[in-house]
Amino acid sequence: MTGEENEVNGIRRRAYLGIAASAGLASLAGCSSGMTASAARAPPQVPEAALEAGGWEYIGGHSLDPAFEQSIGPASVSAAFETLVYEDMDLSETLKEKTLGQAEGQFSLFFATRVTLDPSLSNLPEAVRGTVVDVVEEHARANYEGQLEDVDVTDIEQTDTRSTTVDTGESARVTDYEATIAFDEITFPFTDEKEFTIEGREFDVSGMLAVWEHDGTILVAGGAHPGENIELSVTKEPTEAIEVSVDIDLGLTPDAYREELQSLVAGVE
Numbered sequence: 001m002t003g004e005e006n007e008v009n010g011i012r013r014r015a016y017l018g019i020a021a022s023a024g025l026a027s028l029a030g031c032s033s034g035m036t037a038s039a040a041r042a043p044p045q046v047p048e049a050a051l052e053a054g055g056w057e058y059i060g061g062h063s064l065d066p067a068f069e070q071s072i073g074p075a076s077v078s079a080a081f082e083t084l085v086y087e088d089m090d091l092s093e094t095l096k097e098k099t100l101g102q103a104e105g106q107f108s109l110f111f112a113t114r115v116t117l118d119p120s121l122s123n124l125p126e127a128v129r130g131t132v133v134d135v136v137e138e139h140a141r142a143n144y145e146g147q148l149e150d151v152d153v154t155d156i157e158q159t160d161t162r163s164t165t166v167d168t169g170e171s172a173r174v175t176d177y178e179a180t181i182a183f184d185e186i187t188f189p190f191t192d193e194k195e196f197t198i199e200g201r202e203f204d205v206s207g208m209l210a211v212w213e214h215d216g217t218i219l220v221a222g223g224a225h226p227g228e229n230i231e232l233s234v235t236k237e238p239t240e241a242i243e244v245s246v247d248i249d250l251g252l253t254p255d256a257y258r259e260e261l262q263s264l265v266a267g268v269e
Contacts, residue, residue, distance in 0.1 A: 055090025
């Protein structure tokens with residue numbers, strides 16, 4: 001594998017979860033027909049204590065103000081977006097250590113976006129409010145799936161659509177996702193002249209996207225995480241006289257990641 005190929009694959013590993021950060025954000029501007037917005041903007045509130053306790057770190061934010069203006073029924077609605085993005089640094093550091101630095105990147109990521117509308121969602125007619133939320137949700141899903149495809153995530157599937165009650169008592173519409181991505185080969189030095197290479201394989205990625213109304217705004221929150229543990233048993237014969245066996249168990253716990261992400265999403269307001 002050339003140095004250029006290694007760099008491309010490294011970017012892929014770093015990017016495959018990073019796409020979730022802008023789901024429901026950047027491509028929503030695609031429905032724009034103008035640029036007018038004047039309401040006060042504020043980022044969403046996230047469960048800081050839970051993030052800190054779980055080893056999550058803030059890695060950036062995104063703003064689009066104004067983002068779009070669209071006529072929906074009798075109303076003209078403009079919007080702005082404020083997004084916060086967090087990465088599970090504890091998990092990333094653990095996997096880097098377990099693979100002797102071979103696995104680097106964003107393995108579990110959480111984001112929260114506030115969509116602030118002008119006029120406020122609470123000031124719109126009931127029928128229009130529902131349509132506005134539907135528009136935001138539709139574009140959020142399309143953007144989420146499109147960006148997964150852009151970084152070579154395959155077999156993207158909406159596995160469930162459901163409702164859940166967030167911590168503020170409001171009802172959120174949730175879309176659950178499953179997909180797969182290629183994990184690159186891992187190479188370890190065996191001697192000064194020989195390397196021990198473990199071939200790449202595909203593994204599962206899980207994600208979720210939630211949308212709900214809150215205090216006249218729309219909240220979009222979710223993320224992605226490993227969808228399965230990686231366990232491999234590999235035997236190599238670097239010479240006729242030597243046989244080497246390596247057992248790999250990264251100790252990933254998808255169910256725990258899913259529960260944690262759901263809890264973080266529920267804590268957004």
